[in-house]
Amino acid sequence: MKITLSVIKADIGGFVGHSSVHPEVLNRVKEVALEAKDNGIIKDVSVLACGDDIALVMTHTKGIDSSEIHEVAWNAFKEGTEVAKKLKMYGAGQDLLSDAFSGNIKGMGPGIAEMEFEERKSEPVIVFFADKTSPSAWNLPLYEMFADPMNTAGLVIDPSMHEGFIFEVLDVYTGMSIKLNTPEELYDLLVFIGATSRYCVKAVYRKKDREIAAVASTQKLSLMAGRYVGKDDPVLIVRCQSGFPAVGEVLEPFARPWFVEGWMRGSHTGPLMPVSFSQAKPTRFDGPPRVIAAGYQICEGELIGPSDLFDDPAFDQARLDASLMANYLRRQGIFEPHRLPPEEMEYTTLPKVLEKLKDRFKLVDTGRPKIHTEGEVAE
Ligand code: F6R
Ligand code: MG
Ligand code: MG
Secondary structure, three states: OOEEEEEEOOOOOOOOOOOOOHHHHHHHHHHHHHHHHOOOOEEEEEEEEEEEEEEEEEEOOOOOHOOOOOOOHHHHHHHHHHHHHHHOOOOOOOOOOOOOOOOOOOOOEEEEEEEEEEEOOOOOEEEEEOOOOHHHHHHHHHHHHHOOOOOOHHHOOOOOOOOEEEEEEEEEEOEEEEEOOOOOOOOHHHHHHHOOOOOEEEEEOOOOOOEEEEEEOOOOHHHHOOOOOOOOEEEEEEEEEEOOOHHHHHHHHHHEEEEEEEEEHHHHEEEEOOOOOOHHHOEEEEEEEEEEEEEEEEEEEEEEEEEEOOHHHHHHHHHHHHHHHHHHOOOOOOOOOOOOOHHHHOOOOOOHHHHHHHHHHHOOOOOOOOOOOOOOOOO
């Protein structure tokens, strides 16, 4: 049976501040989504929360980009927003950029990751969901899962993975994407995906048969709205086992925390901390950024799960490491590299301050040739 897995997420109001979601808001979103299940529009739904974001994990047979399915999510978030507004939750409805649904949820605020596949004899998938970061946070773990044999032994050992994977990389500024083959184009791939402020991995395919392996949400909310309206806290779907990386190979990159963009005010770097569902409440300096992993077995389109995969003492050390990494960065306060460079900050007062003080800048004789401004003739 061909199944579509659609994960659609939004921040429709925080409790308290930007730290988590109020249970009444979550319940309303669930209720509306379950109505769509009762009406036969979707086969199943599971609702996740990470920090101040809610994700609807839905299965159906309508393919990707189905307006009917997008509308289910839109209505659920709209209804949830009503409750959030009633309770005066913080930033109620902040990710819903329009008043009315117009056929496709893309560009309307919520983040979305969808894939369609023939359900295998057994279909284990993991939905990752992060708060206080952006889609390029997945670049490093996706590289390790699908292209690094030091992480994924299956790339060497499993004949069906041995040919490698194809990465689809998106330039978030131009909207152009490119497909690169690994292992042969690995270094080209890394030129792009190591530049996390511009490029993010959109999807991964198994080279042998072009089967879809992973899909990430790649919205950049600030670019979409043309101004800062909240972060694009991302989701990622990964299929596991039998010719895809094993569950443990998919989770392993998260045991070694790395730095991502998006902490406090979307303007700081911080370690991505893998946590259980109940620990996904970022309160230290509005962070550090969190990620949860929800495991499902899909059975005839039904979502059996979620299993809370980072709820494992084997990830305790990663949490401690992330806390220590956070301490080192917090020591830098408002100084880079904890603070992001100006062009990466979600909002900045720099242009205003520069404008206010521009007449007080004086040219200093540094010994270097004079920089000619437009219209001046070089001597
Ligand atoms: C939001 C976030 C927070 C806010 C911060 C300021 O996802 O990461 O760190 O940016 O709490 O929020 P405002 O500007 O709404 O007061
Ligand atoms: Mg928020
Ligand atoms: Mg958030």
